[in-house]
Amino acid sequence: MELDLIKGMFETALTIRRFEEAAIDQYRQGRIYGYLHPYLGEEAIATGVISALRPDDYIVSTHRGHGHAIAKGHDIKLMLAELMGKESGYCHGRGGSMHVANLAQNNLGANGIVGGGIPLATGAGLAVKYKGGDQVVICFFGDGAINQGVFHESINLAAIYKLPVIFVVENNHYAVSTRIQDSTLIPNLSQRADGFGIPGISLDGNDAVVIHEEMVKVVARTRQVQGPTLVECKTYRHGGHHINDPGAYMPEEEMKYWKSKDPVLVLRKRLADEGVAEHELKEIEQRVEAKIEEAVAFAINSPEPSKEAFLAEISVL
């Protein structure tokens, strides 16, 4: 793989990491409120998957969606502004963290309902196929969402209509505090693909390069023959379910193991091993830092939505 591509992935993954840390910081200072589900520890998935896409491909995101949006190339200034409920945010402060969407870049949006986006992704696949396009749709969802009826119904619909949807299950081993072993008897979630007569693969969800390489193949096949694939990426949260959950139920040893496979460090190490000089890595890190600082300042200084405009807007509903 080209070194520049890996450098780009490192920058993306690091941006996600630093964005989440900055968001947590702003939350603690009271500028962000409501629910906030950090993508910390899972950065490789959005990075590896979306780096294998074209800009006009679609994604459908989840409550843990900041990473997907950043990898899709969203402006982190407008994202952070949304998290603060500001008018300049992507959804003008109407949506917040759980509902970041940017239709201009074909991100149909995060979701507050677990599994809620899965049928919508399937529908986007139907629209692509009907219009004769060759885009693919990435449907992100979690190991918790895979037990919703809508997952089973949607993937079957995508299978029989041969829709260009790639179902990416982010298996972070927990749905809030419920362990994966307590919600399914199968060791690999991709095994469920068999039941729908479609291909399924399970990947190391902490290695963006591996994910990217596999996704390049899956995306190419999807563009050609259409029809869905189920891709499982195994990963782990670096903290509790949301910002106010200390995650006390997560065993220390488990956390230690997964932190030793930190997806951002995995990418950094790979670049170093490939001979990229330390000062070049530092440059990337400084660039990310500057972007984060700029985003924080932009979001803080953005105005609140106007109450009068809001009342006028809803008066016709």
Next chain:
Amino acid sequence: MAIIKYRKALNQALFEEMTRDPMVLCFGAGIAERGGSYKVTEGLLEQFGSKRVFDTPLSEASFVGMAGGAAIAGVKPVVEILFVDFTLLVMDQLINQIAKYNFMTGGQGKAPMVLRTQGGVGNGLAGQHSQSLEALFYHIPGLKLVMPATPYDAKGLLKASIRDDSPVLFIENKKLYLTEGEVPDGDYIVPLGKADVKRSGSDVTIITYSYMVLECLAAAKVLEEKGISVEVIDLRTLQPLDEESILQSLDKTGRLVVVHEAPVRGGIGGDIISTVLEKAFYSLEAPVKRIGGKNTTIPFNINLEKLCIPSVEDIVDGVMEVMNS
């Protein structure tokens, strides 16, 4: 008597009913090991074991249906859905299957289960975690609908709901969990279908329920200073609806305001007012008033959110309007 939190009152009701009746089970997402997001089921797993208290995968439609099936076959499940917004995933099982079962089997079968959930705005939880959806369920025959406002009522009504023969939708409120109130020691129930006069007055009747009871009581205090005597009636259960208490109060005051957090359009308030117009038109001395949420998806921004639901000031203004006409 002890002063305890709303969530603790609910927790006590579950402990006591599970102790009383070995057929009572509790399940739902994250309710066992973690004790639920609002701690209502805390300690149940340790006390009653994993056969009676267990976590489910995120399969709401089916685990609620499973509760219905289990109820039909003789156990008494109390299931939890974390937000009323997610009950929209279980509509077929709840409405087509469970609510109608008794009627369609010609009275042979019963589905005595309780579905606990909670609604209302929090602070910036946005469109899919802030709704007040009781009117959807109010419309459905065969379901009882309970929405308690105080720890005392919460405990007594949950116990009554568990003992009831019908399926009960029990909607708590996220802003009430940490409120406190007096609860007697030992067993008591609050019967379903009985409203409660939370404050008596003679000039105007406010009919309300759930969190808005607190706001209406605060408004009543403000109005008292203006020389207006407000009667605040807490419905407590919306189905069955205690029409008698509403009409009795109206007989006394002749003026009616209905307050709820849910949007006015298609809301409970409209139905209550229609009932009053049909049954007690001539008791009215002034035009009636509905005060409710705005017709909108709840926005994330906290300042916009505040505009969407009735404030104490809105209630005071609404009552003044009725008093002045």
